[in-house]
Amino acid sequence: MMTTEEPNRLRAMIAKLSGLSIRDRYxxxxxxxxPEALADEQMWMSADLLTTHGTESDMxxxxxxxxxxxxxxxxxxxxxxxxxxxxxLAEVVLRIHAPGYEDFSPFMHHFIGEExxxxxxxxxxxxxxxxxxxxxxxxxxxxxxxGRALDLVTFAKIQLFEEIVDHFNMRVAGDSxxxxxxxxxxxxHHRDESRHIAFGREMVLWxxxxxxxxxxxxxxxxxxxxxxxxxxxxxxxLYNPIVYQDxxxxxxxxxxxxxxxxxxxxxxxxRAIVRKPESFLLKHAMISKPVFAD
Numbered sequence: 574m575m576t577t578e579e580p581n582r583l584r585a586m587i588a589k590l591s592g593l594s595i596r597d598r599y600x601x602x603x604x605x606x607x608p609e610a611l612a613d614e615q616m617w618m619s620a621d622l623l624t625t626h627g628t629e630s631d632m633x634x635x636x637x638x639x640x641x642x643x644x645x646x647x648x649x650x651x652x653x654x655x656x657x658x659x660x661x662l663a664e665v666v667l668r669i670h671a672p673g674y675e676d677f678s679p680f681m682h683h684f685i686g687e688e689x690x691x692x693x694x695x696x697x698x699x700x701x702x703x704x705x706x707x708x709x710x711x712x713x714x715x716x717x718x719x720g721r722a723l724d725l726v727t728f729a730k731i732q733l734f735e736e737i738v739d740h741f742n743m744r745v746a747g748d749s750x751x752x753x754x755x756x757x758x759x760x761x762h763h764r765d766e767s768r769h770i771a772f773g774r775e776m777v778l779w780x781x782x783x784x785x786x787x788x789x790x791x792x793x794x795x796x797x798x799x800x801x802x803x804x805x806x807x808x809x810x811l812y813n814p815i816v817y818q819d820x821x822x823x824x825x826x827x828x829x830x831x832x833x834x835x836x837x838x839x840x841x842x843x844r845a846i847v848r849k850p851e852s853f854l855l856k857h858a859m860i861s862k863p864v865f866a867d
Contacts, residue, residue, distance in 0.1 A: 587676065618650070625639075645703070661731045735769050
């Protein structure tokens with residue numbers, strides 16, 4: 574159960590988020606009016622979110638290539654969402670009524686239902702408009718932790734995943750150059766994720782405070798390294814060589830991926846992608862340094 578210091582505040586927060594989930598509940602099978610098709614001759618993702626943004630002086634693309642790339646990078650991004658949601662749902666279900674989570678479980682039920690909806694509509698988007706989901710390319714970091722430390726890194730990964738995704742959702746939802754349906758999908762996801770992010774930050778902080786009180790500096794250093802590695806891996810998964818192949822970009826797609834990942838112009842984009850969750854982790858000393866420092 575929660576420690577006695579702030580149970581009333583945390584319970585009030587969970588009750589508020591649960592109430593918002595009930596108020597904003599929708600049926601994804603009825604809410605969205607799916608277009609028959611989305612034209613290739615348009616941007617499906619904001620230009621500044623493409624993995625090539627800022628590099629075109631060295632690796633130029635014409636407008637048709639940029640539009641095709643935006644289509645397939647969208648399909649890759651939503652595929653990453655599907656795989657990430659599936660993995661986080663499995664972890665939350667394991668813990669929803671485990672000892673110690675009694676005060677959190679009311680909102681976890683809403684979380685599970687909403688994330689299942691997200692998984693469905695992102696998969697539906699990929700299958701309708703891309704004809705496929707890209708395979709899961711997530712790196713398995715191995716099992717280093719147990720007990721509360723395992724719970725912490727699990728919920729921290731969920732938190733990082735959701736905040737990184739929300740960086741894209743907010744930008745696309747507000748971009749008038751993008752098809753209205755794509756903007757709507759991202760806007761709905763952002764609205765739900767704002768509750769999940771608020772909940773996740775409280776959960777992560779609650780778990781970290783328990784572990785840090787034990788004073789195991791070696792364990793805290795391992796958690797620090799693990800979370801920084803997870804953020805780097807989350808960013809590198811956006812660079813998918815098969816996307817460049819599907820977008821018909823010239824040259825060796827694996828060499829292109831390496832060149833883009835290492836291009837100096839991409840450093841600012843990497844920092845922007847992780848800025849919010851990284852700031853949270855740094856503020857509470859969960860990590861010791863930024864992951865994409867100059």
